[in-house]
Amino acid sequence: DQQVKQNSPSLSVQEGRISILNCDYTNSMFDYFLWYKKYPAEGPTFLISISSIKDKNEDGRFTVFLNKSAKHLSLHIVPSQPGDSAVYFCAASAPGAQKLVFGQGTRLTINP
Amino acid sequence: KAGVTQTPRYLIKTRGQQVTLSCSPISGHRSVSWYQQTPGQGLQFLFEYFSETQRNKGNFPGRFSGRQFSNSRSEMNVSTLELGDSALYLCASSFTGQRNTEAFFGQGTRLTVV
Numbered sequence: 001d002q003q004v005k006q007n008s009p010s011l012s013v014q015e016g017r018i019s020i021l022n023c024d025y026t027n028s029m030f031d032y033f034l035w036y037k038k039y040p041a042e043g044p045t046f047l048i049s050i051s052s053i054k055d056k057n058e059d060g061r062f063t064v065f066l067n068k069s070a071k072h073l074s075l076h077i078v079p080s081q082p083g084d085s086a087v088y089f090c091a092a093s094a095p096g097a098q099k100l101v102f103g104q105g106t107r108l109t110i111n112p
Numbered sequence: 113k114a115g116v117t118q119t120p121r122y123l124i125k126t127r128g129q130q131v132t133l134s135c136s137p138i139s140g141h142r143s144v145s146w147y148q149q150t151p152g153q154g155l156q157f158l159f160e161y162f163s164e165t166q167r168n169k170g171n172f173p174g175r176f177s178g179r180q181f182s183n184s185r186s187e188m189n190v191s192t193l194e195l196g197d198s199a200l201y202l203c204a205s206s207f208t209g210q211r212n213t214e215a216f217f218g219q220g221t222r223l224t225v226v
Contacts, residue, residue: 004154036217043116043202043217044155089154098210099145099168104154 003027004092006103014111019077021106023090026071030092034100035064035075038087047088048075080110114139116205116218124224130191133221137184137205144186145215146178149200158201161186162208193225 013019031052036044050057063076091100117136146158157170161180180186204215
């Protein structure tokens with residue numbers, strides 16, 4: 001039962017353009033969402049988060065959008081840079097739960 | 113400030129054996145969580161410890177266990193290893209383990225069961 005789904009295993013984007021990574025969830029109890037970035041042979045690193053009381057959160061080139069009615073969130077990276085090439089995981093948590101439920105990840109490749 | 117340290121980085125074990133993985137959190141962090149990453153499955157939550165107490169547990173069989181010491185270091189044990197236990201095991205530490213505090217991940221231990 002995959003409660004958090006990233007339906008695109010991979011995405012290729014031209015340098016300088018916008019990268020949009022998508023994530024869907026099924027558990028309506030989730031109210032806190034995060035994006036992590038992972039390079040090979042390294043652990044995931046935190047990128048950006050959003051609480052369900054918001055529908056948008058920005059941090060530099062990274063913006064996360066949350067559509068609660070559709071149970072969908074997306075990560076926008078503008079402009080995309082070669083160093084953004086990595087695997088991106090979205091994660092969600094419910095109130096009172098310290099555990100994160102992760103999606104399967106999307107491999108983003110930025111082409112020069 | 114040193115990051116999260118996991119040892120060993122790589123491990124090869126035989127079916128039926130047991131294995132212990134170690135995680136040293138960032139100094140001052142009291143929460144340690146463990147995750148299993150397998151191809152196509154993403155990261156799956158194993159358990160979380162805070163101040164030596166297990167607070168949360170994922171849907172893994174009893175062969176997977178853990179503990180946390182008074183210095184916040186944590187160990188994870190898997191008994192009677194199966195081929196399907198081959199995975200990257202990641203631990204993450206945070207100050208309180210609260211959802212809105214950033215969790216820092218270690219580089220992981222790559223376990224191969226043959």
